[in-house]
Amino acid sequence: MPGFDVDQALGTGSPNTVIRMLDTWRGSLAQRLQEVIKLPDVPSKVGQAFAEVWCLAVTHAETLAREAFIEDQNALFAEQTSLTQERKLWEIALAEAQANVAEHTSKLAQADVQLRERQPENT
Template identity: 45%
Template sequence: MPRGITQDQVNAAADAILGAGENPTVEKVRAELGTGSPNTVTRMLDVWRGQLGERLRQLSALPDLPTPVGREMMGLWQLATEHASQAIAGRFAEERAALESVRSALATERQEWTARLEAAETDRARTQAAKDLAEHACTTLDAQLQDSHALRADLAQQRNRLQVQCDQLIAELQGLRGQLFEQQQAAAAERARQEVYVRNLEDRAHQEVDRLRQESKQWQQRHETAERVHREAEAGRVVEQDALKEQLRRAEHETARLAGQVSALEKALQARAKPTTSGAGKRKRTGQMALKAR
């Protein structure tokens, strides 16, 4: 309620409006005062109307006016009062109807605002739920991101470790390739030496056989002319032949032994080139494949 409005101010404004020959209404009183709420002005106008009859009776009791004039004034005043009361009642009904309309509109508006408020509360609850869900999702994503960072760091460490192992394996493979090349060269030289030695033995054996054959022919030619000498030397020649056969057998045995040594050396080289472990075997096979590719 606006401050500063009093019952006396409303009474004075209503008297002024009534003195001007107009019906004191809420709008006119508020316009006259320049302030005041409709409910307050309505209540004070009801008080002013309740006091109006008492004021009229006081005016009718004035002794200064002659009796006919007083009666006429009283009649005129009563007529004016009845007319004003009717006008006021009609205006009051209009004001009440307007107030009821305003009250109905306010009630409707209040219902609309209540519905809007409920909808807003529903939206706010939905938004809060969406916010909570988004915060939970963000927390989950942050945890997953941290896990992915940790996994990435672990994978980087594993990659570095595997790179170091790969470098070591490459270095070992290169060393094994060098050793294998040296062993192959040494085996080739040894094989060539053995082949030369075997060939020399074979040549000497063939030469000895040829010599024996020539001597046998000579002995056969001499047999006819020196049969007696041949008989005497038969035993010595047999011994000599046995010695030569034993020497030939030994040469053949030496040749077989040397051939066995060559075969054993090749097998040893192959066994040495084979893996002692699964990782070493893989490196050996990789080196052989690389050498074959070269």
């Protein structure tokens, strides 16, 4: 449903809460289907068909959820790899910058010493 906010509707958006609520919903739906099967005006074959359709729907939903999870996991791994590489490049750049600062600080100190040596002493 476009624009549906799970966090707003449930008061939380944590995966554990959502999974727990979906399990509860599925369990109650299965109970309701069992009750439909027991109703006298619903032929048992129709009730069985409902139950079979429900099982197929659950299996299909689980497959889709697993596929989406794997895609998300792969995307996160790729992003993590990219960030790790970027971090290494930044660490190298930082080390080079620190080496340059140290080198220039040393040269500045040497230049300062040379300047003092060339200035006439105040007596």
